[in-house]
Amino acid sequence: MPVSPADGEDLARAVGAIYEDAEDALLQRLARALHEGIDLPGWAEDKLRTLSSLRHAVEQITAALQRDATGAITEAIRSSYRRGDRSAVADLMLPEGQRAAALRDLPNAAMADRLAAAAVAEQDPVYLRILRAITDTYRHVVARVSGGTLLGVTTRQQAAQRALDQFAARGITGFVDRAGRSWDMASYAEMAVRSATGRAAVQGHVDRLQDMGHELVIVSDAPLECQLCRPWEGEVLSLGGGFGAHTLHLTDARHDGVTRTVHVAGSLSEARAAGLFHPNCRHSVSAYLPGVSTRPQAPPHPGGATYEDTQQQRYLERQVRAWKRRQAAAFDDDARRRAGARIRDYQGRIRQLTAEKQLPRKSQREQIGRAR
Ligand SMILES: [Zn+2]
Incomplete structure (x- = not known):
């Protein structure tokens, strides 16, 4: 049973959904704070006075997010490591008696905890950035709406919603990975966890093989x-x-006793x-x-899906996500309904594409209305 970094994708997706929920909760709170008293004179001055209560709410949501995410990430890494370990045991095709022994805990199972701690620490910048991003946006919207001219109530509402929508369309951004690419909060968290679960699965596999005295993989x-x-x-x-490319002569004592030449890349x-x-x-x-061993063949994709199809699916998923944020940031039911219609439209297109090409759906990503 081969082990792949892709094995942890489902776990990473579930973690990503926790961040998406938190982001929606933050946007809802931000929209509520801005909308409160928008029809009253002195709104802008009042907004700056009440910034501290928004800040408090944001800190509470962030603390809950950190707690939930830390637990979920730790569990995802441990379980990926275990999956890698189990797949190595399956690979070795051991006789019954040795299988039981091989299923005992690895001597260096503490490795999984170290990998989990590193993955949890990798999320620290996310929590630090949230408060800053939300309060900056709040100030920005207030400044834009109150800047210069005296606006009527309706116009003020529209201007505030427009400014907030621009923010919601992008989400909480500003996360840059090692390759210099910029990500939004939930995508960044999911990407980091996906890499970490992938590393853990391969590490569990490698640790088990080495523990059993095996030094080669394909x-x-x-x-x-x-x-x-x-x-x-x-x-x-x-x-x-690191030995570079070399050739080994291996004798298979367990099966046929034949010595074979193996090219190691x-x-x-x-x-x-x-x-x-x-x-x-x-x-x-x-x-x-x-x-x-024969060269493991990953099965061809049954629906004939291409790389472009998977990219198209990612694009549609990003649209769903963006409209979910717009919905969370909506001031009134009308705007919420309009965003809901766009969400359902993009979800329909995803359903069509995934059914046609037999691609896996990322349902956690698209779900709406999941309360936190
Ligand atoms: Zn590859």
């Missing part, structure tokens, strides 16, 4: 686009340090450094048993 063929990994497809890699860490298992990688590795 890289799969991936069905959808994965340019960075192409040089490693079907190659055998060593689990030890390098170490797993070398391959990783060169791009294997980059974020969103669809490749996998499995234990390489000379004379037994």
Whole structure:
């Protein structure tokens, strides 16, 4: 059973949904704070006086988010590590008696906790940024609406909603990954957790194989686009340090006693450094048993989906997400209903695409009305 960074995607998605819910709750709170008393004279001055109560609410939502997310991330990493471990045991095709022994905890299972702690710490910038982003937007909207001219009540409402909509369309942004790309809060959290669950799954797999005295793995063929990994497809890699490409002569004492020549393309860490298992990688590795292993074939995609189809799906999902934020930031039922119609429209297009191409749906991402 090969192990792939993609194995943790479902867990990362569930974590991402926690951040999306929190972001919606923050936008609702922000909209409420701005809308309160908007028909009264002295609204702008009043808004600046009551900033502290918004700040307090934001801190409470953020603290709850941090608590929920920390628990969910820790569980996701541990369970990915376990999945990797179990898949290694399956790879080795052990006789019954040895299987039970192999299913005992790994001696270095503390590794999973270390990986989880690192993944949790990676989210720290998210919590720090939230308060700043919300209060900055609040001040910005108040300044824009009250700037210069005296506006009528209706106009003031419209101007505030317009300014808030611009913010909601983007979400809480400003998260930059190591590659310099900018992300919104929930996507950033999900991306970071996805990489971490992927690392944990592969680590659990590798730790188990090494614990059982196995030093070789083989890289799969991936069905959808994965340019960075192409040089490693079907190659055998060593689990030890960086040895470069080399040839081994291995005797299979357990099965046929035949000595085989195995070309090793390098170490797993070398391959990783060169791009294997980059974020969103669809490749996998499995234990390489000379004379037994064949190159693992990832099954071709049944619906004939292409890379472009998956990108189209991501695009539609981003639209759903953006309109969900607009809905959370709406001042009145009318605006909420309009946003709801757009959400349902994009959800319908996703349903159509995923049914046609047999792509997995990311339902957690699209759900509406999930209260926090
Ligand atoms: Zn790949």
